[in-house]
Structures are given as structure tokens and as C-alpha cells.
Amino acid sequence: MKNGKKILAFILAVMLFISPVSVISYAVSESDMKSKVVSVAQNEVGYEGTGSYSKYGEWYGYQGAWCTTFALWCFNKAGESLGVKLYANIVPSGGNCNSMISWFQNRGRYHKRGSDYTPKKGDLIFFDWSGNGSSQHVGIIKSVSGSTIKTIEGNCSGKVKEKTYTPSGSKPYANISSIMGYGAPDWASVASGSSAPKTTKKKTTKKQTTAKKKTTTKKQTTTKKQTTKQNTTKSKTTKKAETTSQTTTTTQTTTTTTTKPAVLPKDMKLHAATTELQIGDSVKLEYSIEPNNANAVIGYFCDEENIIEIKKGGVITATGEGVATVVVCANDEIYRQMDFTVSSVSSQITKHTPDTPLDTFETSSQLADKDFNQKLRSIGVDAKKLTEHSKYYIIPLYIIGFTALISLAIFAVKKIAKAIKNKKEKNSVD
Known part of the structure; x- marks a missing residue:
């Protein structure tokens, strides 16, 4: 009798195991995610760093201007709190304002101000203070009411601040005319659209999964044969070639493939002969990808276009005084950046003719000034801004x-x- 009960219990356990298992997953709605991102940002209002240092830079692993790292930090924190992946998923994993715009553009989710798009809570908002078509600042939209937009922004004079933009606000820092565009995260890709619990069926039998894949493949093959019959002999040859190519693609999607997948980059390092330039100087910003045989599309971006100009192949030309950050991205996934300091040309050199060789030397006073400026930057003081104000x-x-x-x-x-x-x-x- 006891043995019979044990056998019955074993059979029931096996039946439960091979039957579809009901898995309860608690979904997160778009509204929940937007509210959480804004809530995280709101809790940071009042935080004070410096123009080039913040706790968000500590998290990101790079210290410098931190409006972008603040926004990314908020998405990361909100995602961790809700148990969903937002950072490096619906927003980029790094970069500066212009590289972030490029990231959204590549996904069809960037909207210029003045387009039919209505900005929404949780969107990233990009600003062009100078009006030169390049973004220098980014924030998170808190709310939109008519033509009034409220935001939360990092690195506003070294602080996290809540700001308001209206058509009548003072230019450029409170007027909507300084808004360049909006990056709309793809919330739907990580949300169910409802915060209510939802039941999904998890198939545990391998047989059911295989049968589904075979049916799909067969259906595709039949469609291609019908198309082939309707064409001439010449068309048949072409269609056969196309069908073979498409069948291979289907196999890659559903089973293990015999073709080698593209090698993706895992890391990138930047190299430059110098980062200390004078106006008119040029230097090439080079990169190395790891592994060496990886395929990558490289992009160069800089928010401070009045300080340096980026030419083809990563050639950096100094055009104005100050510190500029150049961001290099690989495949919109890996971001690395490097700061370049540009100073004015030495006033000692007044004339140069082809007959006179030109030798430039830094005087002790120039070296002292450069050293002093570097020390000021190390404690978060921008000598250029001090001079401007x-x-x-x-x-x-x-x-x-x-x-x-x-x-x-x-x-x-x-x-x-x-x-x-x-x-x-x-x-x-x-």
C-alpha cells in the first residue's frame, strides 16, 4: 500500500513538471516608469557638486560636466528600483548631449522642437544655448502644461535644479526657444501597459517548442515556392537564390547556425599625442577596439564646438579657449571620452616669414599659468568662467x-x- 502511494505521488509530480506552468509576473506600466524616473530626479534637487565633479560621475566612472551622467543615473536608479532595465536600454549607456541625440535619432525617437511631437513626462530634453545647432545641455521633463515645460536638470551651476521654460521666459535659460529637441525613451519595449499582475504560460517541454519552429519554417518555404512558380525561368533562378538566403537567416534565428556571427566590440581605448593645445593646433584622436577583429561604427561628438572642431578621421582642431570634452562611441553602445584644454597662442610670437624658422617655447610664466589653471580645475574652479564673469x-x-x-x-x-x-x-x- 505504501509503495502504491509513493508511485502515485511520483507520477503526479512528473505530470505537474511536464505540464504548462503558470508563471505570475508583475508588470510595470509606462506610467509607473515615467513617474519613478521623475521621482528619483526630484529627490536629487538641491544636490551640489562642482562644474566638473559629482557623485553621478563617481557612478559613471568619469568626472567632468555632468548633466548627461545625472540623467543616465536617474534612469539606472529608477530601473533598479522597479526591477526593469532602463539604463543602456531605452536610454544610451553614456556619451554627451550630441551623441545622445544621435542615439535617439538612430532609433527614430528624436523629435525636434517645432515638429508635431508633444513632449511628455520622462522625456529627455536637449538645449542649444548658443543657437549654433549643437546641444550643450540635457535635462529630464517633469511635466508639460500647454507651452510650459518643467524640467529637472543636473549641473546647473554645479547643482541639481528644477526649472521652468515658457515662451515669455528670459532668454536663453528660461525660454522655450533654447530647446533643441526631445529624446523619447521606448517605454513600451519594457512595459506591459498595465500595472496589474499578468499570467504568462511557460512551456517546459522541448517538443512543443520544436514543433512551433518547424511549422513556421515550412510556412515560409511554401510561400516562396508559390512565388517561384508564377515567374519565368530567369525569375526562377533569382527567386531560388533569394529563398536560400532567407532560409539561412531563418535557421540562424531558430537554431544554432553554422555561419560565424559578427564579432562585437567589448571595449575601446582612446589615444592622443597631447590634450594640451593652443588655438590653431591639431591633433588626431585615435581609438583601439577590443577584440581587434571586432566590427564597429565609430562616431565623434563634442558639445563645445566653439572650442574645438572635429574633422574627418578624428582630427581635433583647436578654435577657441577653454576645456572641451570629445566623446567617441562604438556602435551606439560603448562610450569613451577625453578632455582637451585649449589656450591662446603665445603673445611673444608676432611675425613669421618663410625665411625665418619658427621655434615656439613656453615661458616660465605660461607654464605657471597653465599649472595654476590645472590646479583650479582639479578643485572644480573654471578659470575661464571666472574671467567671463x-x-x-x-x-x-x-x-x-x-x-x-x-x-x-x-x-x-x-x-x-x-x-x-x-x-x-x-x-x-x-
């Missing part, structure tokens, strides 16, 4: 300096007067 602090500095000089003069006069008085008293005693 000198009007805000130069007059107070003059007043402080003038006051200090007057104080020193008064102090000196008092000292001299006291010394004269002491001398007179001494003479009168004598």
Missing part, C-alpha cells in the same frame, strides 16, 4: 584693495607722527 567681482575687489591701501597709509602716518612726537619729547627732556 569678472564684472561681478572686479569692482568689489578694487574697493577692497583701495580700502586696504588707505588703511595702510593711515597706519603709516600714525606711526610716523608717533615717532616724531616721541623724538620731540626726548629732545625737550634733554
